[in-house]
Amino acid sequence: MTHRYALSWSGGKDCMMALHKLQKQHVDVVCLITTAPIETGRTFGHDEKMELIESQSRMLGIPVHFIRCRYDHYTADFIADLRLLNESFSLDGIAYGDIYTDAHFEWGETTAAAADLQAFFPLRATPSAAANMLEEFIDTGYKATVIRVRKDKLSLDYLGRELDPSFAADIARTDCCPMGENGEYHTFVHDGPLFQSPIPLQKGKILESEATYRLELNNR
Structure with a gap:
């Protein structure tokens, strides 16, 4: 029996690797879920443009659902939409791309249970496995661009x-997690084995906040 799962989707390497592994395990990923706070109109995870996530959805052939959450009601809004998606797609569970952060596992399990779903973490591993995981991602042939870095961890030229x-x-010569599990860097995936065709991108301006540098990407 094929299981039907939603996949929490940021647009970066972790969720892409999770999707790749789920496909290999013959799990039917029927929708992608991306949170987009009403306050920003961009994605919560990477502050990315929603239209770029929509481009990934089209090229992967999997519908994306944007949860228009509010910062002060983030979890409640996530659960409410997850319950609706459970009804619409007859879900068995939701998968997340977290690797080894216990607080992330706890949050994922709590939100899934509140919607009567199973939580699944296909990348779950120990911190020591992160370097091999990065090599595995690269070897699969997916193309990912670094779009955000923490100022206290990586220099601007990583963007x-x-x-x-x-x-x-x-990255192995730094004190960062090779997979950026602690937010040291974030990526946007624009091509790879599951893509129908590459997403044409143009690099835009660099934006600076108190804690990060971020590279704007545009569809060409």
């Missing part, structure tokens, strides 16, 4: 880099 063997070698 716009592709995840490749050179990146893996450089």
